[in-house]
Amino acid sequence: MLTFEDARKLYEGHVMNRRPRLKKLMRYYEGNHAILNRKNRKGKKDAKVVHGFPRYISTIATGYTGSVNYSKLEDNEPLKDIFNYNSESSVNSDLLLFLSIFGEAYEIEWLDEDGNYCFEALDPQTVMVITDGKIRESVTDAVIFDEDDQADNKVKVTMTCYDNTSRIVYSYIRTDTAFNRNKPEIAVGSFETEEKETPHKMGRCPIIQVKNNRWNIGDFEPIITEVDAYNLSVSNSVNDLTDNTDAMMVFKNLMATSLEDIKEAKEAGGFKVGENGDITWLIKNVNDGYAENIKNRLDADIHKFSFIPDMSDQQFASNASGVAIRYKLLALEQLRLEKIKWMRKALLTRLKMINDYLKAHNKGFDPLEIGITFKANLPQNSKEIAEFVQMLQGITSRTTMLTQLGEDIVPDVQAELDTITAEREDIGKQGYNFALERNVTTDGQQTDLLATKVTESTP
Numbered sequence: 001m002l003t004f005e006d007a008r009k010l011y012e013g014h015v016m017n018r019r020p021r022l023k024k025l026m027r028y029y030e031g032n033h034a035i036l037n038r039k040n041r042k043g044k045k046d047a048k049v050v051h052g053f054p055r056y057i058s059t060i061a062t063g064y065t066g067s068v069n070y071s072k073l074e075d076n077e078p079l080k081d082i083f084n085y086n087s088e089s090s091v092n093s094d095l096l097l098f099l100s101i102f103g104e105a106y107e108i109e110w111l112d113e114d115g116n117y118c119f120e121a122l123d124p125q126t127v128m129v130i131t132d133g134k135i136r137e138s139v140t141d142a143v144i145f146d147e148d149d150q151a152d153n154k155v156k157v158t159m160t161c162y163d164n165t166s167r168i169v170y171s172y173i174r175t176d177t178a179f180n181r182n183k184p185e186i187a188v189g190s191f192e193t194e195e196k197e198t199p200h201k202m203g204r205c206p207i208i209q210v211k212n213n214r215w216n217i218g219d220f221e222p223i224i225t226e227v228d229a230y231n232l233s234v235s236n237s238v239n240d241l242t243d244n245t246d247a248m249m250v251f252k253n254l255m256a257t258s259l260e261d262i263k264e265a266k267e268a269g270g271f272k273v274g275e276n277g278d279i280t281w282l283i284k285n286v287n288d289g290y291a292e293n294i295k296n297r298l299d300a301d302i303h304k305f306s307f308i309p310d311m312s313d314q315q316f317a318s319n320a321s322g323v324a325i326r327y328k329l330l331a332l333e334q335l336r337l338e339k340i341k342w343m344r345k346a347l348l349t350r351l352k353m354i355n356d357y358l359k360a361h362n363k364g365f366d367p368l369e370i371g372i373t374f375k376a377n378l379p380q381n382s383k384e385i386a387e388f389v390q391m392l393q394g395i396t397s398r399t400t401m402l403t404q405l406g407e408d409i410v411p412d413v414q415a416e417l418d419t420i421t422a423e424r425e426d427i428g429k430q431g432y433n434f435a436l437e438r439n440v441t442t443d444g445q446q447t448d449l450l451a452t453k454v455t456e457s458t459p
Helices: 004-030 053-065 077-085 088-102 221-245 259-268 288-306 322-328 330-359 382-391 398-404 413-429
Strands: 067-070 104-111 117-122 127-131 139-149 155-162 166-174 188-199 207-211 248-252 278-282 372-375 432-434 451-453
Touching (some): 004 053, 004 088, 004 127, 004 139, 053 221, 053 288, 053 330, 067 088, 077 330, 088 104, 088 207, 088 330, 104 330, 127 207, 322 330, 382 398, 398 413
Antiparallel strands (some): 067 372, 104 117, 104 207, 127 139, 139 155, 166 188, 248 278
């Protein structure tokens, strides 16, 4: 178990080294970009336009990655109950969003007061983990930080530490000089152990680490400079428009013109000038075409290097065939596959921990038998899907066929199968015989009907 000193050093290192990057990524996701800190020109209030590319990128990447489907889940009621109790799909969605923003995500497993198995996503800004350093690394220790502001610019830091067997909670008061780089000593006061070391009964460290990719890079992190440049380009264009609006009049050979003359001219709608007099506007010449080309180039680069297509592009859906759309989504698909690779590892670890819990209640299962698949969130053509499913008759099982219809049409495959069985039994009681094979009646005759009415004259 980590000592207080170990946990404090991890926290200090997290605040000074990791958290600045994570907070910056969160600011950009929220729309708090660097352009907002731009100083105004003297005597001017400059435009500071923010474009929500980071939020757009994370939203598209998270939604497109899709929902998680598990094979053989319907046959495992204890596992299904745990998923329903924890709103498993919601936790997965939070993990995917954290991955997109920060490049990393964390999940905590625990048993509540009633002994129920629980899991929830954690904010990466408050977590730090230690791994064993192996090729297939696993988390051995973890610290969850919490900060509570106190009087006199002091902060109470609470550190909840976990290892493979136990849990302990430390706290201390951090003073305003705790992170003074000129003073290497750390100002610590009122250290205490809030909770003694207790077993967490999870069998391993209950913090699961999820990566967005091998280097923990967020989806919009590589294009932040392009976003800043785009914000600056648009803001400058707005400033140019404002400068033109504030253009000044130039009076040539009209030295005697007074403010009263200008006021009367505004009311009359024009000036009366002499033979050598002239009135013009002093404005700034702006190359609109050049500025627009810069913005278009930046916009294209942002979508290109983030692997997220511009869904508002009029040419995006000009060819609505499935193959054409998938080709346009090819870059996003590569991003999705990278996410899925690491997400599947984390979900398998979750299944192993749930299995350890259920084995204690004689309800264990083989986690490797629970297949984990991700279904991309794409617009579906129901007619094409239905025709495809019809073609699968006689090739795949009815369960596989219903699964292909998707959750929009068949939310629960097992419930749908039970409903079909009940309907067939009910109709059978009314005197109908269903065909055993497609287009073949029970007497071997070809027909386009699913059933034939049994009457007295039927042999």
